[in-house]
Amino acid sequence: MARMNLDVNGKVETIDADPDMPLLYALRNELALNNPHFGCGLAQCGACTVHVDGQPVRSCVTPVSAVGNSKIVTLAGLGTPEKPHPIQKAYVEEQVPQCGYCINGWIMTAAAFLNQNKKPTDAQIKEALAGLKCRCGTHMSILRAVKRAAATMG
């Protein structure tokens, strides 16, 4: 066990945890942040994605001790209904999710991508999201939402 500070959604929190424990469990169980989700524990699906210093990271395979002083942002910290990230707004407008369990992967990955790429092509959007999983098959809506968000950000 070790005492660590985590900078999450703009707030520094102190936890006691096994340094090898994945960040996912620190966020969910120590800090009660109900997003992200456990999907595979293997970095294969994206359901656990958070931003670490602006980069999308799979928290299920990231040891909590590896995060250091980096700034972590979860879906809850990305935006609010009053001040949404454009991809969140687009997700609502395009009525994207069915079950919604996969949402962290797509939104956090797309947000990080769109923050860096203002006028992406369709092919670039798909490539940026490659490998993320959605089992309900909302692929069409996801792409519509990312394009909509890109249009408002570009």
Added chain:
Amino acid sequence: MTKMDNTAQFSVSRRALLKAGGALVVSIGAAVPLDTALAAGEALAQGAKPPLMPDQLASFIAVNADGTVSAFFGKMDMGQGLFVAIGQMVAEELDVPFKAVKVIMGDTATSVNQGGASGSTGIQRGGMQMRMAAAEARRVLVEMAAAKLGLVADALTVSDGVVHAKDDASKRASYAELIGGRYFNVQLDWNKEWGNTLYAPGKAKPKDAKDHKIVGQPIAREDIAPKVYAQEDFCTDVRRPGMVHGRMIRPAVAGSVPVKVDESSIKDIPGARVVWEKGFLGVVADKEWDAIRAADKLKVEWSDAKPPFPNQTALYDHIRNAPVRKREIGGKEVGNVDEAFKTAARVIEADYEWPFQSHACMGPACAVVEINEGNVTCWTGSQKPHFVRDGIALTLGVPAETVRAIWVVGPGSYGRSDADDAAMDAAVLAKAVGKPVRVQYTRDQATGWDPKGPASTHRARAAIDAAGNVIAYEFTSKGFSRIDVNTNGGAPKDTLAGQVRGVELKSGDGFGVPAESYEFHNKRLAWETIAPLLDRASPLRSAHLRDPVGPQIHFASESFIAEVAAALALDPVEFRLRHVKDPRDVAVIKAAAEKAAWQARPSPRKDQTGAKVSGRGIAYAQRNGTRCAVIAEVDIDRASGKIWARKFTVAHDCGQIINPGGLKYAIEGNVVQGVSRTLWEEVKFDAKNVTSIDWMSYPILDITETPEAIDVVLIDHPEIAPSGAGEPSIRPVAAAIANAIFDATGVRIRRVPFSPDRVKQALS
């Protein structure tokens, strides 16, 4: 306020509700106020909630003190928009604004068992019941208003939840004034059925479709924003005071059981405990990470079970050669098929094969069970929480009325997934350790150990006469049962917890036949089931997976229809229209062809050379009243075998459309999941166990492979009762793709999935 509040405002247990109801029966006569002229109206309302039974209007509809309406729904929205559609149907009949209705579902303490999510019957059966209940509520409220206002009911109408005289809007009584905060005391004519077939109309006749103002509108879902802003908890997020974390341990060789468990191997992990009963083996710990470590470190010696499975390459031979456990003819044989084949000038025949497929939900199942002073509460992602309640009662040996199951949105569902198993495992663990237990399955358990969509073979043959007419058609499916374990967790025999603890087994037999209206003079559709490869606690036990057995049957039957058309050098649309008899079937086929600008010609096309080729294919099917035609346009890279299902055109007729917006999304999801199942999905196994245990070994359609377009043509029939839309459009997808591959290449692939290796091999 969000419409997603599935936990409702009720915190009382089912037992408390029943108690209240019981007391009420005694006092019902005395409850009628004698000191008022409103007695007639007041008898229809009361302060205490009647027993939660289907013969009570109060079990479906309540008007709250503020005039809003609660609609208690005993089916489930698994993400396809039923929260909205049911709200629309209820608001329509009650003449209240859509926003005034809150649909509450998934809690056994607040809704009766209407079957949960099941067979795309959310609107078809569940919605129709809610429509009847809402209509009855309106009728009763108008009657109450008539008594209050001293007018006859016929002189009244309702606008936005206010009953008023047709000729004088000042003579009025709002729903809130009439009954707000109290309960209907109105008996419904219940057919004494539970589940999907439950039906309990009142005396009221629902509105004529021509008067619908809310039904038919593309109202948006309100459960999206809470998900997008991380404001909504999923089942996996439920926490209870004193809760511990559980993990299940499954054998490396299916069928083996623990014979020695060394609890000292986890003694260094804080709070870690073993729960072991026969084949049931789990661990709990106070911290989730510790439970994970304990499950990993626990030393277990397993019984020496004989590896139960055949070599995967022998799967289809196994199915073909296995003794038939049950055979059934779908409907009735038309004419005399065997005699007709004897007169054939030519016989066309083909065999098709479909693999085991996994629900592979986005997250492994999770459930929390808390046992408190004899009352059991389960938070579950199951699409059938009422059956989870019943299953937990039987698993724990307690009365069903002491168990409450509360659905909390889970990681998708698509049929009898692993959710029901997790609920039972959590119940067993919670009872054993005396604390609330949260069970979270692992990825390998989710894909490796969920009940599987059954593998099957399909034989089709057609007899052709000398003039090129089809004179006989026979189609026979043979496969594992879609109900080897039942479609819900209502009985221990159907869950892993029950099976590993040794309950008596009863594997069910069920498959199906093509749902279409092809008319041939001689026609026979049949199915045959075989025994499971391993009868107890098998990772290949088979059950319902979205559109149970529909994709496999119609992959085969609609591929075969295209094969016959091609053999006769006929355009596949024209061939279908020549034989399809149902006018609504004809309409969907024509609508899809028209939208896709279909050019009549036989398949395959012969004008392409080179490595990249394209083709188009059509398939159609019925499903419990719904009709759907799908045209696929695909691109094939002959060198890599990679297929891009580029474009789909879907024509869809599910009778009356309740919400065209939600319907379109439901269809898109079906098509994409259908493409995934067709191109990629196959549960792999070796002699010992399932080897598809993650997203690498069980790939699904990637976002880079998304179709560029899915054009949807919705055919609305307001005069026809709505049928289902949750599954029909996945049904024709595989055959449409197979037919398009044939069109492009002249090669017929009769085994799913069409993975690059298989396609490359087929084309070489």
